[in-house]
Amino acid sequence: MEEALMRVLDHPAVEDIRLESVLHALADPRRLEVVCFLANSDVEVPCSEIDLAVSKSTGTHHYRVLREAGVISQVYRGTAKLNSLRRADLDALFPGLLERVIAAATKQSRT
Template identity: 60%
Template sequence: MTTVANPDTGRALDHPAREQIRVEAVLQALADPIRLRIVREIADRGELPCGVLDLPVSKSTCTHHYRVLRESGVIHQRCVGTSRMNTLRKEDLDALFPGLMDGVLAAPRD
């Protein structure tokens, strides 16, 4: 894990470096329907703050889902004021696992 400190807030978040991302962790993170929905929304809309999506879970559970996605290497989070902005690490994932995210994002949605 690499820790990235936000120069504005000083808050640090752990993100795996590209070479530390493992397919097992990515697949496990994407296997949960809530996390898959989060990833699809970020892919569709671009950078999103936590809390903007209307998810059928509590705030603490939502925080857990974002943490799993960040620690598995699926998303990157950065602190902006009191918010965490989320982006998909598609470039890193495509370099490591060609076609995986394209297939995940193209799969039929419920």
Template identity: 45%
Template sequence: MTTKVLPQPDRAEIRVETVLQALGEPVRLTIVRALSDAPAGICCGDLELPVTASTRAHHLKMLREAGVISTHTDGTRRISLLRRDDLEDLYPGLLTGVLSAKQ
């Protein structure tokens, strides 16, 4: 099976205002928290969220386009991973602070 990485910004293209906007939505923040506990990534369909599949796909796309996550295909599955290293290098402590905030 071939693996394909879905379009996402390069590290140098990630902007803090876009990241913050993406993280400011509760469902997207829930996704980021789930991915922070899964270094190998999570299949998009395995994320348990209180939204429809199409809305889940929209939120994942918004996170990917903001540079918060990376998504690749594995056969028919889409695996999402948190771009922790990229975000930490660009904005030290941002992700740690967001993830440690009370829910």
């Protein structure tokens, strides 16, 4: 495939990831659901595999907020948009934050 035809999404560089943006992205229950799902997956996951029970446009918005905050990475593989957690980047910037947020969300969902 030619370089000009490849779809590339903008992601913040590690040094541009801001704590307030990450916290804002993690504050929404649907986005937190995406993060928890990705945290339990060791492979890139297509958007369609995560059932958010929202409209497609709302789901797109949630993924965009997570990507622009630096919480997830999204890449196109053919026509599929695949998602993965930027765990290493977030752990380097904010040690323990992601782990604790995911643990709290998991505990809360059980009650």
